[in-house]
Amino acid sequence: MASLFSIDTKKSIKLDRNTYIHKVNSSTKLIVAFIKLFYCIAILISALLIGLFILNHILFISTDSNQHGRRLFSFGGGAGWEKKVRHSSIPKKINGKVVLVTGAAGFVGSHCGLALKKRGDGVIGIDNFNSYYDPSLKRARQELMSKHEIFIVDGDINDIDLVNKLFDIVRFTHVLHLAAQAGVRYAMENPLSYVHSNVNGFVNLLEIAKSANPQPAIVWASSSSVYGLNTKVPFSENDRTDQPASLYAATKKAGEEIAHTYNHIYGLSLTGLRFFTVYGPWGRPDMAYFFFTKDMIQGKPIKVYVSDKEVARDFTYIDDVVKGCLGAIDTAEKSTGSGGKKRGPAQLRVYNLGNTSPVSVKKLVAILENLLNIKAKKNLIRMPRNGDVPFTHANVSLAYRDFGYKPTTNLSSGLRKFVKWYLSYYGIQARIK
Numbered sequence: 001m002a003s004l005f006s007i008d009t010k011k012s013i014k015l016d017r018n019t020y021i022h023k024v025n026s027s028t029k030l031i032v033a034f035i036k037l038f039y040c041i042a043i044l045i046s047a048l049l050i051g052l053f054i055l056n057h058i059l060f061i062s063t064d065s066n067q068h069g070r071r072l073f074s075f076g077g078g079a080g081w082e083k084k085v086r087h088s089s090i091p092k093k094i095n096g097k098v099v100l101v102t103g104a105a106g107f108v109g110s111h112c113g114l115a116l117k118k119r120g121d122g123v124i125g126i127d128n129f130n131s132y133y134d135p136s137l138k139r140a141r142q143e144l145m146s147k148h149e150i151f152i153v154d155g156d157i158n159d160i161d162l163v164n165k166l167f168d169i170v171r172f173t174h175v176l177h178l179a180a181q182a183g184v185r186y187a188m189e190n191p192l193s194y195v196h197s198n199v200n201g202f203v204n205l206l207e208i209a210k211s212a213n214p215q216p217a218i219v220w221a222s223s224s225s226v227y228g229l230n231t232k233v234p235f236s237e238n239d240r241t242d243q244p245a246s247l248y249a250a251t252k253k254a255g256e257e258i259a260h261t262y263n264h265i266y267g268l269s270l271t272g273l274r275f276f277t278v279y280g281p282w283g284r285p286d287m288a289y290f291f292f293t294k295d296m297i298q299g300k301p302i303k304v305y306v307s308d309k310e311v312a313r314d315f316t317y318i319d320d321v322v323k324g325c326l327g328a329i330d331t332a333e334k335s336t337g338s339g340g341k342k343r344g345p346a347q348l349r350v351y352n353l354g355n356t357s358p359v360s361v362k363k364l365v366a367i368l369e370n371l372l373n374i375k376a377k378k379n380l381i382r383m384p385r386n387g388d389v390p391f392t393h394a395n396v397s398l399a400y401r402d403f404g405y406k407p408t409t410n411l412s413s414g415l416r417k418f419v420k421w422y423l424s425y426y427g428i429q430a431r432i433k
């Protein structure tokens with residue numbers, strides 16, 4: 001008789017085995033789940049790290065800041081970026097020049113960049129888009145240039161890594177160096193920005209250019225302001241330039257001396273162009289003709305400086321200046337050095353690029369009044385001692401002799417083109433006379 005308490009050993013063993021298998025299965029599943037989770041997290045972290053690494057190299061990493069509180073960037077690289085640089089610098093004609101334009105989103109830089117590209121040269125720009133005046137105007141110029149396949153690198157000429165990288169990628173035949181802290185009066189507000197761009201920046205560029213192989217020829221923007229307080233007119237290149245009236249003028253004069261040094265030691269071909277109050281479409285909002293137009297349209301008063309002698313400028317239209325810049329580039333001889341060593345004497349030149357016919361500021365206002373059909377609210381005030389000089393007048397016979405420079409636009413027709421552009425750019429409904 002089977003005991004009530006008898007045990008079915010077979011069943012029991014089976015039961016135990018099932019329980020055991022079940023337990024083993026659960027813990028295996030748990031381990032597998034853990035391993036899966038571990039792998040997922042590891043993959044996620046790796047993806048994140050790789051992403052950060054790539055971003056770090058594609059984007060620029062900020063390291064410094066300039067005088068306008070804007071970040072400067074140390075170059076990070078990136079294949080897409082290098083492709084753009086290469087593409088933009090390829091000339092479209094045989095024996096076309098390969099030009100690095102500094103300050104390419106600036107007034108003169110954008111006009112020159114477009115003119116070079118139009119005739120088939122390769123152009124790469126660099127600009128730090130600082131906020132000295134409305135950067136949106138600089139961005140609009142950049143957009144225009146990008147439509148003409150000109151790439152502007154967003155960076156500072158003080159960024160050694162970035163400029164070196166550009167010279168690594170491209171064999172520049174020329175540098176058109178227009179990046180600068182411009183404006184005469186602002187030098188009293190922010191003196192160091194002038195030293196930063198016009199002295200440090202220029203030296204940085206020359207240091208890199210002198211070590212480049214081949215060394216490029218350099219054409220760069222000096223200024224009529226180097227004539228300072230001279231009273232002998234018209235100003236000729238061999239007149240004295242040792243009495244600057246502003247720190248701006250002093251840094252431009254320093255640039256001319258620095259150019260001499262790099263020419264002398266390293267055989268760099270250097271041409272300085274003394275611009276005389278350049279104006280025109282896409283101009284600089286910090287200049288009198290530009291903000292007079294703006295203020296007159298808005299019905300605001302303008303300050304017109306007066307002095308014992310009539311305050312006047314040799315206002316020079318942008319298209320004439322562009323012709324001068326291209327002429328200087330075309331007649332620039334090759335630098336003679338290589339690997340940072342001079343191999344022979346190199347070209348060193350300075351030219352006036354003016355209009356040869358000064359016009360008083362009062363007359364400038366009268367022309368604007370006529371074009372805009374607005375009576376200006378003029379406040380005649382004695383010219384403050386803020387760096388301004390009373391009078392400029394260029395003798396351009398040297399530039400005419402060497403590259404046929406001959407200005408052809410007078411102030412009235414030049415301002416007409418400017419006002420037309422101004423009204424259309426700012427979407428102002430008005431008719432010019």
Ligand SMILES: O=C(O)[C@H]1O[C@H](OP(=O)(O)OP(=O)(O)OC[C@H]2O[C@@H](n3ccc(=O)[nH]c3=O)[C@H](O)[C@@H]2O)[C@H](O)[C@@H](O)[C@@H]1O
Nearest residue numbers: 182183184223224225275276277287288303304305361388
């Ligand atoms: O060619 C040059 O060397 C220089 O030309 C201009 O400097 P500037 O000639 O002083 O030009 P504006 O600032 O536009 O002044 C033009 C005239 O308007 C006068 N002005 C300026 C401002 C103002 O409120 N009222 C006024 O009567 C100035 O005294 C000057 O005679 C540029 O701003 C400089 O960057 C450039 O280097």
